[in-house]
Amino acid sequence: xxxxxxxxxxxxxxAPSPGGRVRDPACPEGFxxxxxxxPAGVAVVTADDGEGPVGLTATSVIPVxxxxxxxxxxxxxxxxxxxxxxxxxxVVVHLLAxxxxxxxxxxxxxxxxxxxxxxxxxxxxxxxxxxCDADVWLRARxxxxxxxxxxxxxxxAVLHVRTGDESRFPLVYQDxxxxxxPGSATVD
Amino acid sequence: xxxxxxxxxxxxxxAPSPGGRVRDPACPEGFxxxxxxxPAGVAVVTADDGEGPVGLTATSVIPVxxxxxxxxxxxxxxxxxxxxxxxxxxVVVHLLAxxxxxxxxxxxxxxxxxxxxxxxxxxxxxxxxxxCDADVWLRARxxxxxxxxxxxxxxxAVLHVRTGDESRFPLVYQDxxxxxxPGSATVD
Numbered sequence: 001x002x003x004x005x006x007x008x009x010x011x012x013x014x015a016p017s018p019g020g021r022v023r024d025p026a027c028p029e030g031f032x033x034x035x036x037x038x039p040a041g042v043a044v045v046t047a048d049d050g051e052g053p054v055g056l057t058a059t060s061v062i063p064v065x066x067x068x069x070x071x072x073x074x075x076x077x078x079x080x081x082x083x084x085x086x087x088x089x090x091v092v093v094h095l096l097a098x099x100x101x102x103x104x105x106x107x108x109x110x111x112x113x114x115x116x117x118x119x120x121x122x123x124x125x126x127x128x129x130x131x132c133d134a135d136v137w138l139r140a141r142x143x144x145x146x147x148x149x150x151x152x153x154x155x156x157a158v159l160h161v162r163t164g165d166e167s168r169f170p171l172v173y174q175d176x177x178x179x180x181x182p183g184s185a186t187v188d
Numbered sequence: 189x190x191x192x193x194x195x196x197x198x199x200x201x202x203a204p205s206p207g208g209r210v211r212d213p214a215c216p217e218g219f220x221x222x223x224x225x226x227p228a229g230v231a232v233v234t235a236d237d238g239e240g241p242v243g244l245t246a247t248s249v250i251p252v253x254x255x256x257x258x259x260x261x262x263x264x265x266x267x268x269x270x271x272x273x274x275x276x277x278x279v280v281v282h283l284l285a286x287x288x289x290x291x292x293x294x295x296x297x298x299x300x301x302x303x304x305x306x307x308x309x310x311x312x313x314x315x316x317x318x319x320c321d322a323d324v325w326l327r328a329r330x331x332x333x334x335x336x337x338x339x340x341x342x343x344x345a346v347l348h349v350r351t352g353d354e355s356r357f358p359l360v361y362q363d364x365x366x367x368x369x370p371g372s373a374t375v376d
Contacts (some may be wrong), residue, residue: 022349030257030351034283037324061239074260146332148332157214159213163218172369
């Protein structure tokens with residue numbers, strides 16, 4: 001044993017620490033409040049499901065495995081784009097730089113044609129929509145679609161990787177605000 | 189159709205854009221380079237698998253669904269902590285603030301007793317280790333263990349949520365460096 005901290009047998013809910021709040025997990029507000037301040041990198045995921053180009057802004061893209069190269073992201077069941085991304089065989093995951101905040105906003109906006117500006121994107125030889133100003137992107141084949149509540153967790157096997165110089169100034173999303181690094185203070 | 193961009197029939201690999209590099213996805217360096225600059229919030233995930241406290245630093249924690257409240261994170265198959273977290277029934281996911289960078293480092297360091305400082309943690313009434321200076325944390329029951337390459341994607345159902353004031357100064361990890369927000373410049 002690592003310490004003499006004891007494992008209590010009680011099953012009561014954890015007590016709140018001073019200054020904090022214990023939230024009811026059955027109410028979505030507490031869950032959302034906990035994650036509101038959790039920062040995330042920003043991606044635009046595009047695909048073509050055979051019905052035309054489709055895409056959305058995702059702040060849930062994570063690397064899962066380098067060998068073999070796999071990434072994952074979560075798609076909300078409330079987005080009308082989700083079933084179209086889920087139906088696609090392949091996706092392009094653009095990891096956004098600070099200069100691409102306009103794309104991040106556009107692909108998070110409902111009720112617009114996100115591909116209206118035909119100068120802002122092209123198709124890859126394999127058919128997927130690619131944002132023309134993308135500096136870092138990965139093309140991937142959807143390997144797993146894991147239902148999770150009303151959402152879907154996508155696991156995708158990376159087929160192509162493109163990296164570039166702008167990646168050093170990534171876009172960060174937190175509490176409904178866009179930031180970049182390394183403009184922020186380094187913690188030591 | 190949204191535009192007159194044409195879908196080419198060729199199957200060649202995408203051409204590199206000026207200044208960028210197309211990486212071989214079969215080599216892990218390209219995948220790692222793409223994600224190296226993708227920022228992430230920082231969490232410490234703790235559990236007790238019945239063999240004592242265990243924990244690790246995770247930069248892959250994402251919210252998946254608010255109703256029902258579900259989160260997910262990825263565990264590398266190369267970490268000796270992974271099988272112990274995976275074997276646990278419940279976990280505590282601490283979303284770290286800038287003031288907790290020492291904990292982030294400690295739970296990312298191999299070959300040490302991460303729970304040696306018994307003043308830095310206690311047990312919840314339900315038995316899981318809790319970092320004493322944790323401001324935002326969620327207790328969750330592991331719902332799914334999805335094998336993905338050599339890694340495991342964990343989906344967990346949130347049982348308790350605790351939020352606090354410090355969450356406004358979250359820890360951010362990017363390119364092996366710790367940052368905080370909102371010290372960084374806001375992008376508009």
